[in-house]
Every structure is written in C-alpha cells, then in structure tokens.
Amino acid sequence: MYVYDEYDQTIVDQRVAQFRGQTDRFLAGKLTDGEFLPLRLQNGLYIQRLAPMLRMAVPYGLLNSTQLRKLAEITRKFDKGYAHVSTRQNIQLNWPRLEEVPDILEQLASVQMHAIQTSGNCIRNTTTDQYAGVATDELEDPRPYCEIIRQWSTLHPEFAFLPRKFKIAVCGTAEDRAAIRAHDIGVELVANASGEIGLTILAGGGLGRTPVIGSVICEWLEKKHLLTYLEAILRVYNLHGRRDNKYKARIKILVKAMGVEAFREAVEEEWTLLKDGPTTLTDEEIARAKTFFTEPAYQTLDGSEAESSLAAKTSADPIFGNWVKRNTVEHRVAGYRIVNVSLKATGFAPGDVTDTQLDVLAKLADEYAFGEIRTTHQQNFVLADVQMDQLYPLWQQLQQAGLATANNGYLTDIICCPGGDYCSLANAKSIPVAEAIQSRFSDLDYLYDLGPIELNISGCMNACGHHHIGHIGILGVDKKGEEFYQVCLGGSQSKEASIGKILGPSFRQEDMPDIVEKILSVYLELRIEDEIFLDTYRRTGIEPFKERVYAKAD
C-alpha cells in the first residue's frame, strides 16, 4: 500500500496544526458557526443529533494492521468503543468530543491517516473495487490511479468550495464493483483495439434527491491526461454548477441542464488550456505509484491440491463449508482466496465494528493476509490474500469475534446509513428497519434460497445508504412529523446500472418486514430456475409486486 514520505507527512501534519488553531479560535468565540462549518466539515467533523461525528478517511478502502490498531485505540479512548464503516469506505466515530478532535487527527497522522475532505463541498475520498489487485476479472489495478487522484485532490486550492460535494470512483474490472456510474466522476480502465490501456471518463452520475446514471464524457483518454482532464471537468463544474439551491447543485444537474454534448464541449475547451501542462502525468509518476501496489510475497501453491484439501475440510465441517461458499471469493493467484468479513450480524447496526473486533482484525490481517485489510462500500471488511489452507483457523477466530456471519451478498447484508439514530439530516431511523428485516429473515436456508439480493436503506434523500441502486431500496421519509418508508425496486450498481423504481405509497416502520416478505414471495413464485431477484424483476416489471403489496385484505 501507499507509504508516506516526508512530503506527505508534512502536508498532513500541517493540516492537523491548522485545524487545531481553527478549533481553538472557534472555542474562544473568534470563529462564528458559519465560518467554522466549512472548515470542520473539510476535516470530517459534523455536529450531529447527539454528539459530533468524525469521519476518518480510508483512501480507497485500504488499511494496514498498524492503522487498524490505532483506530481501535482511538475508538476506545475517544469514543464509546465502536466505530462505523461508511458507504464511502471511510470509518466514522459517533461520539468524539469537539475539543479532542485535533488530538484524534494527530493520532491519525502518526499512522499516515487523516480526515481531510471526508465531508464538505469538496472532492471526497476516492473509492474503488474492494477486490482491486486480486480480482480474477481485472484489466489493471486501479489503486495507483486512486492514489494519484488522492494526492491531486488533497487540499486542491481551486476546488475546496464547490457548489456541492464531489465523489470520484475508479474501477478496472469487467464487473463494476465500485458503482462508478453512480458517481460525480467515474473512471474506468479500458483497453483499446490495440490492447493499450487507457481511461473512459464518465460524469454526472449520482444518487441523492435526483438519482442519475453517469454519462460517458470521454470514451478514451490516455492515462497521462487523467489529472488535467479531471481538472477541466471540475473547473466547468465550479464555474457553472448551481449555487442557489443545494438540491440542484450536484454536477449531475449541470450535465442534464447543459446536455451531455454541450458539457463535453465546455470541458474540452477548458482542457485545451490545461492539456500537456505540468499536471500531465509522467511515466515515472505512474510507475512510482505502481510500486506501492505490487504483489505481496505469495507462496507458489498447487491450486488443485489446495482446492481438494479445502473441499475435504468443508465437507467435514458444513458450517465452515457454508461460510467458505458464501463469504470467500476466487483469487487471481492459485491456492489463495479473498475473504469477506461480514459486519452484518443480526442485532448489530450494519457496518458497526467494536474496538476489540478491530484489534482482532489487525491480528488476523498480520497472521493471514500480509498485514492488510480493506473496507468495502457495502460496509464490510475484506482480507484480500488468504492462503486456502489457512481459511479454517481464520474462520474459527472470526467466529469467536462475531465476524463470520455467512451472508455476503445476501438479503441480510444490508447497506444502511446511520439514520435518525445519529444523523441530524435524517428524516427517519434506518438501523431499526435493518434489524427488523435481519431478524425476520434469519433462517439461513431461506436466505440462501433467495439468492443474491442487495437491500439498501437510507434515512433520507441524501441517499448515503444508496437506496436507489439496491435491488430493493428503502428510503425513510417524513410525513407530517411521522417516520414512513418508501420502497423502490430494481436498482443496480453494476455495469448495467439502473435506478430503482418507486413501488407506491410509503409504509409504517413496523410493517416493513411484512412488506419485504411480500415482495420476496412474489419473486419466489415468478422466478424461473436460478434467476436472481433483479433478473426476475427486470423480466416481469413492477406490476406483480405492486399488486401483491397493495392488495386489499379480504
């Protein structure tokens, strides 16, 4: 993974010092709420319903065990012993004290971490595929480009006061696991006819109040132009994005208003000024970034032998076998597997992790996964490089720590924002809805029979729980002061991305498990053979679901 040199450390240390000064001024009454607001947001600090919330950056989801231990320590010392993995692959604290935040940032800086631009109207943490570098379908590792974008966007002087937040995602695989079409900018590594790898640039995707799938702005861009092209897009947005209405301020609204063609022309015009300038990437810089994401020291293993001894183990212990089947994924290298660590055990808020679990994960990462771990936008962890013959002891220890729920990609692997329990923007609670659904569908045989289903819950229009792109999406709405829930169906974050369609009038919280059950019963009746929920929905449309859910009781 990327390792700071003196330059990186200096920038992060000076940022901590700057924020300490700002916090002191605020506490001394020398900065107004309005002045402090953008400053604290750009350091990840929200003032929430019950307490401040601090969002710590995990660049493209990659952490080492030293950083994990530090996060455990911070969670213990400055918070109530648990943290939360967000849908931008970051980690949040729910109960820090405002006056201690500079100390937390200083602790983070000591392990090459920060909270820069995890919030506010600026360029946010760049996200990517949680299986980057180990996926079997990968054209090229996206992480060097993520790091290049991280450095370019960190404290960018021109783009710190944009009309609205700005999110970039990069992917390098056939299957898009980074939801790049739901981002302000999506970057995809693609090969041209002669096999050369370049970039496709999408813009204007986004969720929130007006969900939009991103449009291709540049079909083919040479890698060296990545940053100047991003700069041109950002400048067009900074100059022309709406600032009069925060709900119409995202770049998706600008792209729609201008039209994709006119937007592209405006970008190309700005780009002529920036193209081939000093920000143009050098071969040396791309090569330097790549040196941080080289292969770990894999053992040379006999793949088929590893498979057969694993098969013997899984049939001897079916619970283990089930976990292997559900939570591990094929690895690029023979004899290795990718392990998904579920943070979706019933009874715990989706994405929450305790300080003890963080320490356990640090130890397991050291023992079994070359000291590295990843966060995912589905709010889980991934140990990317585990030897197959080590899966059993790893699983035993995950189980002891409550981290072996075998539901990766299934209905109860719910993406869920913190909602009304914590967030001051929320219209409704989201965690209790997730828990009620998890409890209702706790029967594993039923769960597996349903097959892969993505269920996403957001407590408000800001859509942090990505409800628009869940196969089943749930949105908390406020109706005359009461919390209700709207359901949408058919969303997808994949390459064939789609925005879910609203089923109809919203429901009460206590009815939600029944509603989900009705939707699932329609699917089970209508599905053909192994068809997954999304495919059945796409074949039948929304009507049969609507009829069942809104049928009058006889």
Next chain:
Amino acid sequence: MPKLIKHGVIVEDEWQPLDAAAETGSGNQILSLEQWIALADKSGRGVQLEPGQEPDPLFDHLAQIPLVAINFPVLTDGRGFSYGRELRERGYTGELRACGHFIRDQMTYLNRCGFDAFQPADESELEEALVRLADFSEHYQAAIDKPLPLFRRRL
C-alpha cells in the same frame, strides 16, 4: 486610508473601493465590470468581478489592467478561485486582489490560485490573517505559486 495585505506585507490601499454610483473618471477608482466595459479608454483602470461575472471580457486587455479585484460576498462561493487561476493562466501579471467575506483560513488556497492581495471585510484581522499564509510549506498540486506539481519535484 484602508489597509490590505499585498505581497505578504500590510500596506495602505491606493485604490478607491468600487462604487456603482460614482463617476468613473478618477484613475484610482475600482470599477464594476459594467463600468469597466463601458469605458472607452481602459488603460490603467482597475476592475472588480462578482461571483457569476466570469473574467472572459478581460482576457483581451490583460496587459493593460493593473488591478483585478474579486469579491467574495460569502466564504462558501468558490467561483473566484477559478477566476483567479484563469486570469493568471492567461498571463495576467497585475494585482489580483481578494476582497469581501473570505476568511483567513482560505488565504493559502487563494494565494495558490494567483491572488497576491487580500482585503478582508474586517480590517482589524490583517495582522492575524497574514501569518496564515504560512500554514502550509508543501503542496501536491501545480498552481500559480508553484507551477510544478509535487510529483515533478519529489526528491
């Protein structure tokens, strides 16, 4: 006489602040974009841009403009950062002044975008604001103050 920060020191302002109603004859009067456009002889005249007034009309006259002031009525409207950079990228070498309700914590960014003069609405802040220009000694991006990005300078 009002004061401001210019080239890293506190100096007295030689310009008269913008006044939409004022006669435009006086040489050191800062003009609004409308006043400036209407003027036949633009040579030596300073002009102020508001958010939404892009600097494009100035591009053909950059060599003869001694001062461009860019107003920040609120600290969260970041269009002025791009205006500043666009002017400098096209070769503007005169004074580029930020005025209005930006805050000292934004001065590093403004400086990087090509601003060399700072006139915050509250003049009593100048001393404390001045030191904020030194908040950062290193930067990743290419910008007006450091034309090479860190990746071309890293040792």
